Amino acid sequence: MGDKTPSCQHGNTGTPQGDTGPVAFARAYxxxxxxxxxxxxxxxxxxxxxxxxxxxxxxxxxxxxxxxxxxxxxxxxxxxxxxxxxxxxxxxxxxxxxxxxxxxxxxxxxxxxxxxxxxxxxxxxxxxxxxxxxxxxxxxxxxxxxxxxxxxxxxxxxxxxxxxxxxxxxxxxxxxxxxxxxxxxxxxxxxxxxxxxxxxxxxxxxxxxxxxxxxxxxxxxxxxxxxxxxxxxxxxxxxxxxxxxxxxxxxxxxxxxxxxxxxxxxxxxxxxxxxxxxxxxxxEPEWYFLPFYGMMQVVPYQLGGVLLAGGAVAVLFAVPWLDRGGRAGEHPIVRLLALALMVVAAVMAASAGRHHAQGVWLLAGRVAIAVYYAYFLLFLPWLGGAGLPDAQDDDEKEARA
Ligand code: HEM
Structure with missing residues (x-):
């Protein structure tokens, strides 16, 4: 693309003042x-x-x-x-x-x-x-x-x-x-x-x-x-x-x-x-529900299994507040390794879901739950370190606007 590519200002340019309607909308997008x-x-x-x-x-x-x-x-x-x-x-x-x-x-x-x-x-x-x-x-x-x-x-x-x-x-x-x-x-x-x-x-x-x-x-x-x-x-x-x-x-x-x-x-x-x-x-459910189904199967108390499986989805909502935005999180290799571990844990839970919850699969499923939750509840908040005052300000400014 070289240096001749048009570059534009940061932020949404939006439509010209007073210019509304579908064409202006499409142009802005x-x-x-x-x-x-x-x-x-x-x-x-x-x-x-x-x-x-x-x-x-x-x-x-x-x-x-x-x-x-x-x-x-x-x-x-x-x-x-x-x-x-x-x-x-x-x-x-x-x-x-x-x-x-x-x-x-x-x-x-x-x-x-x-x-x-x-x-x-x-x-x-x-x-x-x-x-x-x-x-x-x-x-x-x-x-x-x-x-x-x-x-x-x-x-x-x-x-x-x-x-x-x-x-x-x-x-x-x-x-x-x-x-x-x-x-x-x-x-x-x-x-x-x-x-x-x-x-x-x-x-x-x-x-x-x-x-x-x-x-x-x-x-x-x-x-x-x-x-x-x-x-x-x-x-x-x-x-x-x-x-x-x-x-x-x-x-x-x-x-x-x-x-x-x-x-x-x-x-x-x-x-x-x-x-x-x-x-x-x-x-067994479709492949995309297997990790959560596996988590539900390997917990001895049914309510515990349901809560842990539901929590595995619900925890995603809390991610922006769990990640404190610190140094370790800034390191791409650390981030990649932690994320890869979490994905391996999800695959392990899915494999446990495809087998009867006993013996090695029971153990694998439980380890998977621990590793999966560790990513969200330990890696993101604690390895993340200190907060992000500048970014928090951004959010507050945006909310006020
Ligand atoms: C029906 C499901 C979804 C559709 C159709 C959808 C569509 C899109 C599209 C078109 C974009 C802009 C292009 C891109 O960044 O890939 C986007 C960005 C984004 N989406 Fe989604 N999305 C969906 C679900 C989700 C979910 C489940 C999450 C997170 C839990 C999510 C988080 C984000 C974020 C954070 C961005 C901004 C990325 C950036 O910073 O550029 N989306 N989405």
Whole structure:
């Protein structure tokens, strides 16, 4: 790009005074100044948007034929696969999309953790992202129940029972989720409505997430605070081109997995209709829930397992306050090692979730919980050292504005 590349001022230029309307809005977004140093990890937000767009489009068509009734759901999905023109393709894209969406989400979160994109003044960006993550997880779970295969049924059963262990509200919440004592047609109605409605709330959430990011400005790989010395480039064409290339590459991987390696994501047991009288030997969720499921399995008291598994997701909300922004955290190798350990712990918990909670898997699962939580509760606050008064000021100034 050389020295002739146009660079722009730091901060959002916004629309010219008084200039509103969609064209001005699009121009302001296209011209948004971003640090020139942003790398490929910054393309995963765009990948997420693209995969979610595909999920919405395919989901709307699937919903035209799907029937949320315990006696009809499985056969309605079979009929989508066999009788609806290109129904098999729609369903394959929707199922593959769910896995790609969660994979892209995890990469997006890991990018944020490694580059500490959550530090002030971007706490609100992180918080809105966490809310999106929670909604995506609920949506993915609800969607998995819909085909009413063996794993759908028993997955709903495990979730209902897990929720029911919560003190005070547990019994009521369990019945709210299932619509009764056991999974059935009422569960399917609830899951269908939740799955459908949340998809649109998520779209609103994404708009909010990106709006907040545009107000607070992007972080950069060279440091969480983008200084006035950083060279800035407009979003279009410098970052749109790279985002589009990333989307094309992910689309290629998507087609390969969907066409040649579907067993990577599909669970064969879910191609058998739900049978309330036959509990499968191994009930396990989709891969993206396995770490949390594993944590739930290896704790002797059910409530403890539910709290630790839920806490493993909830702790992400607290990250901007847990990281005190000190010296050790500034060291890229230390940060990378700590993050890698946390990822290994999540994989270990997932492996424990795929096996019976006994012997070496029980031990591995418990060690994994300790290492996973150590990253958030020990590494971030204590190895992080002293606070970040300057950054805190940024946040306060922003809040006052
Ligand atoms: C539906 C899910 C999500 C979508 C569609 C989405 C989309 C995006 C997009 C388009 C960007 C700008 C490009 C980029 O930086 O990659 C972004 C930035 C960001 N997202 Fe998300 N996001 C989602 C979930 C999350 C989650 C779960 C978190 C964290 C828990 C998160 C945290 C962030 C942060 C901190 C940034 C700013 C990065 C920077 O400093 O430049 N996002 N997101």
């Amino acid at each position: 296209a011209g948004l100044p971003l640090p020139a140093t942003l790398n490929w990890w910054w393309t995963f937000g765009a990948v997420l948007v693209a995969v979610l767009g595909l999920m919405l489009a395919t989901g709307l068509f699937l919903a035209l034929t799907y029937t949320p009734d315990a006696g009809l759901a499985f056969s309605s999905v079979e009929s989508i696969e066999r009788r609806v023109p290109y129904g098999w393709l729609l369903r394959a894209m929707h199922m593959t999309g769910a896995s790609f969406c969660m994979a892209a989400l995890y990469v997006h979160i890991l990018r944020g953790l490694y580059y500490r994109s959550y530090l002030p003044p971007r706490r609100a960006v992180w918080g809105s992202g966490c809310a999106l993550m929670a909604m995506l997880m609920v949506t993915a779970f609800a969607g998995y129940v819909l085909p009413w295969g063996q794993m759908s049924y028993w997955g709903a059963d495990v979730a209902g029972r897990a929720v029911a262990t919560l003190p005070l509200v547990g019994g009521w919440l369990g019945r709210m989720v299932l619509g009764g004592e056991n999974p059935g047609t009422a569960t399917l109605h609830r899951m269908f409505v939740l799955h459908f409605a949340l998809a649109f709330v998520i779209i609103g959430g994404i708009a909010l997430h990106v709006m907040v990011l545009h107000r607070r400005g992007s972080s950069s790989p060279s440091g969480r605070l983008v200084s006035a010395r950083d060279r800035m480039l407009p979003f279009h064409p410098y970052f749109t081109v790279r985002d589009m290339l990333a989307v094309v590459l992910v689309a290629l991987a998507f087609v390969l997995v969907m066409g040649l390696w579907p067993e990577l994501i599909a669970e064969p047991a879910n191609y058998r209709p739900a049978n309330p009288l036959h509990t499968p030997v191994d009930i």
